[in-house]
């Protein structure tokens with residue numbers, strides 16, 4: 001069977017073992033499916049640090065979980081300080097607007113990390129701000145925000161911190177207890193390498209118990225779903241049974257690979273092969289290495305007039321590699337992911353394919369306009 005590698009931020013390439021778990025039909029009330037849900041929730045909570053944390057899966061894509069998080073966990077009298085340096089931070093601000101939750105957004109440029117000192121002074125200046133929300137890895141660019149430092153500032157200021165850890169969960173360190181996080185949102189189909197179909201929020205049990213009756217949405221009420229899991233381990237509405245089964249299988253493989261440490265190590269090696277290989281072809285990354293998460297890389301578009309994203313995409317796709325368009329408001333870019341069932345030798349083959357494709361397009365070098373900067 002033809003195997004196309006998805007070098008994207010999700011959905012991602014999955015293992016054959018994970019995909020084969022999709023072929024079994026499960027009844028939602030069947031004891032075997034209930035055991036799968038129990039294993040899923042246990043494994044997810046353990047990955048965030050365990051203890052009093054509970055994992056609440058919610059049907060849909062990752063954004064459903066991100067939207068359920070402030071809707072359920074921030075009181076209607078609250079006001080959220082959203083930290084934004086990319087599209088996903090902006091999305092949290094949009095969510096707050098849509099659900100009628102007051103918020104204020106502190107912004108940075110897309111290639112600049114969230115600055116903890118600025119967060120501290122914003123919180124000190126405005127006592128009406130009750131909660132903070134941040135994106136761990138900003139998938140817009142691949143930038144890693146300093147989560148531990150932001151968490152410390154929030155703890156010192158007694159403001160609960162909500163984290164969109166979508167593209168980092170399972171590959172980058174995250175101990176919600178040690179960091180004192182109020183909630184973490186992620187999904188089945190990023191670094192856990194499951195199929196798309198549900199998101200989840202991990203939060204302390206007490207916070208979920210205290211949040212009863214607060215959510216402005218029935219379907220996205222995490223407290224109600226948590227109470228149901230506590231009562232009889234059932235999903236309230238039709239669960240994505242196949243995706244749950246496959247994600248449990250993916251989580252077993254995550255453990256076998258060495259959990260967060262093992263998976264993170266593979267992604268870091270894939271990142272190294274990808275970036276070194278494309279830099280050798282003249283390409284430059286948007287971000288310096290110190291800000292780059294081992295998740296997805298933004299490359300500046302080549303200056304050569306033979307280059308177009310569409311031509312590059314099509315030629316790489318014909319060779320079995322799917323890349324992703326850029327999402328920057330400023331520079332012209334494209335993105336290449338290193339997450340999913342993609343291994344360092346695959347990235348080496350990708351670099352070789354890129355060399356052939358540039359030759360085929362008559363693009364002499366991947367070098368961007370010198371004005372564009374890059375690393």
Ligand SMILES: *Cc1c(COP(=O)(O)O)cnc(C)c1O
Pocket residue numbers: 009010061062063064066088135137138139164165166167187
């Ligand atoms: C992928 C992602 C999401 C969720 O996107 P969906 O398309 O709804 O799955 C949210 N935040 C970040 C940082 C992401 O990378």
